[in-house]
Amino acid sequence: MSKTLFDKVWDAHVVHEIEKGPQILYIDKHLIHEVTSPQAFKELENRNIPVLRPQQIVATADHNTPTQNQHLPVKDALSRKQLQQLSENCKKHGIALYPLGHQYNGIVHVMSPELGITQPGMSIVCGDSHTSTHGAFGCIAFGIGTSQVAQVFASQCLLLTKPKSMRITINGQLKKGVLPKDVILYIISQIGTNAGTGYFCEYAGEVFENMSMEGRMTVCNMSIEMGARGGMIAPDETTFEYVKDRKFAPKGKAWEDQLVYWKSLPTDDDATFDKEYHFDAEDIDPMITFGTNPGMGISMNKNIPEIEDDSFEKSLKYMDLQKGESLIHKPINYVFVGSCTNSRIEDFRVVADYVKGKQKAKNVTAWLVPGSKQVEKQIEDEGLKAILMEAGFELRQPGCSACLAMNDDKIPAGEYCVSTSNRNFEGRQGQGSRTLLASPLVAAATAIEGKIIDITKELN
Amino acid sequence: MEKFINLTSTAIPLPVENIDTDQIIPARFLKATNRDGFGENLFRDWRYHKDGQLNTDFVLNNKNYSGPILVAGHNFGCGSSREHAAWALADYGFKVIVSSFFADIFKGNALNNGVLPVQVSAEFLTKLLKTITENPKTKTEVNLEEQYIAFESTEDKAYFEIDAYKKTCLMNGYDDIDFLLSKKAEIEAFEQDSKLARVSD
Numbered sequence: 001m002s003k004t005l006f007d008k009v010w011d012a013h014v015v016h017e018i019e020k021g022p023q024i025l026y027i028d029k030h031l032i033h034e035v036t037s038p039q040a041f042k043e044l045e046n047r048n049i050p051v052l053r054p055q056q057i058v059a060t061a062d063h064n065t066p067t068q069n070q071h072l073p074v075k076d077a078l079s080r081k082q083l084q085q086l087s088e089n090c091k092k093h094g095i096a097l098y099p100l101g102h103q104y105n106g107i108v109h110v111m112s113p114e115l116g117i118t119q120p121g122m123s124i125v126c127g128d129s130h131t132s133t134h135g136a137f138g139c140i141a142f143g144i145g146t147s148q149v150a151q152v153f154a155s156q157c158l159l160l161t162k163p164k165s166m167r168i169t170i171n172g173q174l175k176k177g178v179l180p181k182d183v184i185l186y187i188i189s190q191i192g193t194n195a196g197t198g199y200f201c202e203y204a205g206e207v208f209e210n211m212s213m214e215g216r217m218t219v220c221n222m223s224i225e226m227g228a229r230g231g232m233i234a235p236d237e238t239t240f241e242y243v244k245d246r247k248f249a250p251k252g253k254a255w256e257d258q259l260v261y262w263k264s265l266p267t268d269d270d271a272t273f274d275k276e277y278h279f280d281a282e283d284i285d286p287m288i289t290f291g292t293n294p295g296m297g298i299s300m301n302k303n304i305p306e307i308e309d310d311s312f313e314k315s316l317k318y319m320d321l322q323k324g325e326s327l328i329h330k331p332i333n334y335v336f337v338g339s340c341t342n343s344r345i346e347d348f349r350v351v352a353d354y355v356k357g358k359q360k361a362k363n364v365t366a367w368l369v370p371g372s373k374q375v376e377k378q379i380e381d382e383g384l385k386a387i388l389m390e391a392g393f394e395l396r397q398p399g400c401s402a403c404l405a406m407n408d409d410k411i412p413a414g415e416y417c418v419s420t421s422n423r424n425f426e427g428r429q430g431q432g433s434r435t436l437l438a439s440p441l442v443a444a445a446t447a448i449e450g451k452i453i454d455i456t457k458e459l460n
Numbered sequence: 461m462e463k464f465i466n467l468t469s470t471a472i473p474l475p476v477e478n479i480d481t482d483q484i485i486p487a488r489f490l491k492a493t494n495r496d497g498f499g500e501n502l503f504r505d506w507r508y509h510k511d512g513q514l515n516t517d518f519v520l521n522n523k524n525y526s527g528p529i530l531v532a533g534h535n536f537g538c539g540s541s542r543e544h545a546a547w548a549l550a551d552y553g554f555k556v557i558v559s560s561f562f563a564d565i566f567k568g569n570a571l572n573n574g575v576l577p578v579q580v581s582a583e584f585l586t587k588l589l590k591t592i593t594e595n596p597k598t599k600t601e602v603n604l605e606e607q608y609i610a611f612e613s614t615e616d617k618a619y620f621e622i623d624a625y626k627k628t629c630l631m632n633g634y635d636d637i638d639f640l641l642s643k644k645a646e647i648e649a650f651e652q653d654s655k656l657a658r659v660s661d
Binding site: 016021038066076127144154155194229270314428 | 475477478480482483486487488490491492493494495506510533534535538539540541542543544546561562563564565568569573577610623624625626635636639640641643644646647650651653654
């Protein structure tokens with residue numbers, strides 16, 4: 001029978017099927033961090049259950065970490081306690097941990113792929129909804145709650161009902177200045193924030209085939225913002241090239257064997273999906289959001305739509321924006337480049353390339369936060385740090401930072417922030433903060449101008 | 461986990477769509493390392509003004525409305541996977557959330573904490589919201605065994621779906637760990653047989 005990429009990977013991991021009920025799905029790799037794991041460890045200890053497969057778990061500190069002075073003790077007592085607890089739990093249960101300051105430390109969805117932990121055909125979970133990122137490698141990867149973290153600790157499995165399958169196909173060539181972030185913001189603006197709920201989504205077509213792994217990760221990362229538990233892209237030469245020779249990638253004969261399996265994963269020609277969408281690459285412009293969910297996005301050069309709806313109006317009121325208004329020339333005081341969506345080396349190359357020889361606007365506070373220690377090092381090695389500093393930017397240390405503002409990186413109330421992160425919910429970047437989601441290119445241009453500009457005009 | 465079977469009570473209307481888990485429990489309250497006490501900060505930035513004053517316009521601060529049933533707009537619980545959202549709702553005292561649509565991860569988290577998500581049609585939701593808003597004393601009945609929700613003084617009754625396995629868990633207070641551990645031999649046999657990559661270092 002013809003199968004989709006999703007079917008192939010899912011079916012290979014089913015341990016047991018309950019009649020008229022969920023399935024037991026085997027989990028190859030479990031990623032954990034300090035915020036959603038402590039209660040799961042406690043649950044196991046209370047019930048006197050051991051961690052079944054500690055060698056299949058990898059831990060990092062990211063959500064709650066400072067992005068300055070990481071060599072000093074963490075100032076915030078609660079954050080410090082949470083980080084200590086992660087270290088103690090990992091030590092007690094024999095789990096590999098890359099703590100703050102470690103050369104492999106970073107945002108969980110950045111460090112795992114760059115270490116080659118993430119490989120095609122795997123099942124990967126983490127107590128974080130953006131685990132969908134790893135689907136870029138042709139994995140089944142999704143976010144779970146803390147009770148499920150405890151279940152995976154105890155059994156290396158989860159009880160799940162198999163999601164339905166959908167596919168989004170985009171063919172054609174992207175226009176100049178249109179980045180992977182614009183592609184996913186465009187998709188969500190077209191189909192809405194719950195079109196994917198109950199589904200795993202495969203992205204197919206020329207646009208994704210021609211995309212780098214970093215770009216594919218940006219797209220799959222935001223699958224959850226349209227409600228899909230996970231996104232997937234078929235593994236191909238781009239994928240293999242990226243994974244090859246990374247620290248935990250298979251080597252020698254193991255590599256050759258895996259390659260044969262990975263090449264068998266793409267969706268069969270006549271396989272069918274429960275739902276399909278098609279878009280044209282030429283229709284996609286640089287995007288920006290204006291509301292309080294990621295579906296409220298528009299082409300930068302368009303005006304805010306005029307929709308009669310209570311929730312829509314509540315959202316605009318929070319943002320202090322009007323129906324029919326254009327965002328071009330809107331003064332902006334905060335810019336954030338970072339998060340598991342856009343904090344990889346390619347994102348910083350885009351920013352450095354744009355700001356080279358220019359100066360950051362005086363009114364702008366810009367936080368540039370690499371996704372990992374390795375990205376931080378790459379930025380330095382490639383000479384990007386010098387370019388950024390010359391343009392008046394300061395580079396911070398890795399972490400989730402202002403994406404969810406659990407640490408001190410908070411946008412003040414009432415301020416707008418053009419952000420490369422993934423969520424523009426009320427107060428997401430700090431109480432009362434107003435987030436405008438965009439690509440690293442749009443963020444860079446905003447930081448230079450101190451206001452939003454129409455990047456397409458600038459490029460053409 | 462506490463057992464859940466039937467419940468008849470007043471309900472609280474919150475007719476806002478796309479309520480995300482950042483609203484249910486803002487990230488700055490996720491620093492705790494245990495599960496208790498999150499109710500205090502449930503809907504924190506809607507319940508309180510920035511200066512700490514109570515927002516008297518918000519329904520949870522309106523004494524006319526009370527009860528363990530929350531009736532909310534479409535796509536409840538979207539966004540972050542934080543189970544703290546389910547803990548906060550449970551800790552505050554909610555046992556049932558009614559909406560016309562739930563986000564996947566939230567739904568699972570709620571069920572794992574004895575909070576029942578009841579999905580109804582948009583029409584039923586509108587009618588229920590209108591009724592309880594206009595008459596806060598209206599009693600709503602949630603019957604898990606027979607899988608229906610009804611409100612008094614009308615003929616209205618809606619049946620809801622729930623996975624048979626999850627229903628058994630809720631009605632008996634079981635959780636998934638018990639079940640998964642009972643299948644340990646099968647899981648180990650699967651590990652032996654399958655040739656999946658696992659990356660052990």
